[in-house]
Amino acid sequence: MSGSKPALADWIAGEEAIVYQCCAACGSSQYFRRSFCRVCGAPDPVEKHASGEGTVYAASLVVRAATPQARAHVPYNIVLVDTVEGFRMMAHGDNDLAIGDKVTARFVQFAGRLVPYFEKAK
């Protein structure tokens, strides 16, 4: 991160928010935080709050977890969601979500952490 612009807190930092970055130079959006745009290399992409709306791209219901903390939650659905803002993110979701479903995000506790959780848009 650039020292001059503090990061917006998101679920990784325990805040109920999804944050992405948008490049002022080329307009690309990216989810994994960096101090530059992965497409054009321009510095200091602008951080924005995402709406939490998107479409399910893929889903896998985890039944066999690798840690005792995660095992307490099985089965849990890992989903990839294409957000309306144009980036893809991994999250949890309702177990019956299908590819193509329109979804909205809320937040739940998982293995001692806050994580994004998608359910069907109402």
Place this chain on the structure above:
Amino acid sequence: MSFITGVGMTAYGRHEGSSSLDLMSKAAELAIADAGLTRAEIDGVLCGYSTVAPHIMLATVFAEHFGVRPTYAHAVQVGGATGLAMTMLAHHLVEAGIVRHVLVVSGENRLTGQSRDASIQALAQVGHPDYEVPLGPTIPAYYGLVASRYMHEYGVTEPDLAEFAVLMRKHALSHPGAQFHDPITVADVMASKPVALPLKLLDCCPVSDGGAAFVVSREPTSEIGVRVRGCAQAHTHQHVTAAPALSELGAEIAMARAKQAAGVAISDVRYAAVYDSFTITLAMLLEDLGLAGRGEAAARVRSGYFGRNGEMPLNTHGGLLSYGHCGVGGAMAHLVETHLQMTGRAGNRQVRDASIALLHGDGGVLSSHVSMFLERVR
């Protein structure tokens, strides 16, 4: 030019009490003997990694342990693509005249050296540390995600995927070194315990102990030469969240580059050795590589196309799914088996014609790809 002059491999499964170095040494000794060489003639060493015993300088740790003093040595890490990436590097090192005989080696006591949970957890770290790993995914979940999308786009079904597990098991039955020796059916795969849907236990490769090695040389050391005809890589992403569309994955890109480098067409290929960490991996890669049309690989399995006596024998040792997966050595077994087939030494598994072989490795979550063509020359 470069030639695969010798191969060596242990049985895969349980090697209680063997360390990663022990398994590497066993395989290396077999490969050097197979090439008709002595240790002193090895001037290059490339090795993979061990999740059980990580080290920042594994190649020199191994070289010291094994008793060689190479002029060129280091480890390579590209996940499941490591074996073929090392072979590609060895090929170029030999062609450039930097070394004469490169030992490519890997081995790991991944099954007995750590708990299954520790193994699953270590591998899950290929995920993004901030944006993926806290969500509790596993390697099967990463591939489960890809599988769900592939099935959605191309109409592939769970019983279709099960066919690949059944085929790999059928092939493993005739290899004494394979981890599994009980036949399975599509119904068995469908009824196996869910792991990360749509993937079930029998859609997933096992965790194994084992070691594999080969020697890449400037000239053949025996009558039948196995030449590296051409190879190429493609790396499109690391994390599944950042993967491109299914139609833009690296296998197709690496394959196109390899075909150009080798000057061969898919119609020239007589034997295929394709990475099969999960049934979905094998299905997708076969279709990406052009060995089957989109959504049609399972039908080709059912028709016997990929069987030992079929038009395109595939992973006749049983692949990762049934020969076993000991990390880097897992996919090196594909090359060892290919070499045995090309040199007419595969015994009861011998195919009619393996004069030109296509090998493909995949690391991460379809992240890193290496395609390679080998050709038999006399």
